[in-house]
Amino acid sequence: MTTLLDQALDRREAGDLDGALALARRAQARAAGSGGFAEALLVQGRLHLDRAELAEAERTLLHALRTSGGDTVVHLHARNALGDVHRAGGRYEEAAALFRETVALAETERGPDSVEVAEALNGLGVTGKYSGDFATAEAVYLRALAILERTLGAEHPDVAGVQHNLGGLAHARGDYAAAEGPARRAVEIRERALGPGHPDVAADRAALAPILDALDRPQEAESLLRQSLAAFEQCYGPGHPEVAVTLHNLAAIAQRRDPAEAESLYRRAIASKEDHFGPDHPDLAVSLNNLALVRNERGDDGEALELLERAIGILVPAVDSCHPTLDACRDNAERLRTARARTEMAG
Template structure:
């Protein structure tokens, strides 16, 4: 655990720790911030990661390799919070630093391209999302091999983009292969398995296999609840997809309950314009109108 009281105040006597000590401190602060994000506390994660980034910049310079990890993790945090422009600037900064310092094909860049693809996907810019996601797969596969779980994770991110582009069967086939790797590597109850199941359920739904989709999404939700807790903001997307299935089956009460829960886990955590939060509120408004119309028709 990092003892932050050891960081000297401005008026303290000069203190110049060895570079390795500062690197360790930056790494620990970055890990702590990432842990806060994974726990769903985006404001605390942002604060901790900004502190790590500031320390890295002060110790090693604005364009040092050492700024890459806190900068990348901060970008992920802001993306999850719906602050896409800020996240994009951070990812681009990391990419530029790593390409200049390590070379354009260095394995460290795979994670950056993975995140750039995911951000472009979240923003709806699929023309930028697919090449970035493919670049991540190419770099990672060259470094680690086709069957490595990190390569599988990149393939899963690419499959999500392919799904959004309407190539449902291609996406589903790729996601099943990723699921096999993750279940073998991590076990059936791991968070990464839940993420793949969510995307697989989305692909199955888009291909018209609604029953299969409901099963994959329900399993994803169950794993996320056990791993992340019942109020984690990451549950929202899966809740929304399950709600849509309920709504189209005519179960307006069930759909309303799921959308309300999704809206609840996002409220106050993500930006007001976050697309999933807006989707929840629009769906709830539509369902309320539908229920009023149904009530009037029955009178």
């Protein structure tokens, strides 16, 4: 018999987040006072996270933790989802600490090769990638991948999720040839499992695209990004962070042929990120850096330097001191200051 939560998860898989959330709320109302109450809250929390509603996701997941009682599986999944919320909000140290605690707890409660351990390891890996701890990220991704392949099989969508993340890590390191394989594998697995129009497949395509662009295949990259943008806008609406990231990556391709188009796309991406995350989220920095380069190219080194200084101010308290985006922002700012000083001396 299909439950309301099963129906909610089916709606989520189909990309209907509004319908899924309505069903999850009905399930919560029916489960009041029963063991299914915390599980319904967990599903709602994940849906709020999907919708980039971080404050509501955190509130709901904390409620799930408080009411999970002896349901260890729900408790662990809620902890992992809460770690995702912390990371999405730029709270990397808090996220990493929670994921590490959850790995240890899941190993004790569910065993070292459990899906719950793999989920926490994957969350820790994503956090490490964003904060610049690439060595830890790679190690925990590989352990998570091995667990999931043994437990769920090599063609499971959760395996695709870790392949996606391994590709993203190699891309962040600048090893584009190594990045293409796992990123493309993620697309292939999830297309077969979920269908080509699913938002998770769109996310995989969007992650593969900048890798292909870095490998000097911009037309293929742009085609993937436009497919992803259409899917994200249909599923999430125009202001979702996935839309913002896709706009940013389209801007990076446009930057080489049409700086005016690139500037427009970068500004749309920044506005979307600010709308959802506020003005000081670390995800803003790479878009601010790239927009600065465009403004400099178009002759406005004053705004370019302001954008870079803002990006540096955002990143310094949030990431490792040797994070590549922080290094790039500092290098670009120093280059602009040097150029301006030379111009002033010559004048």
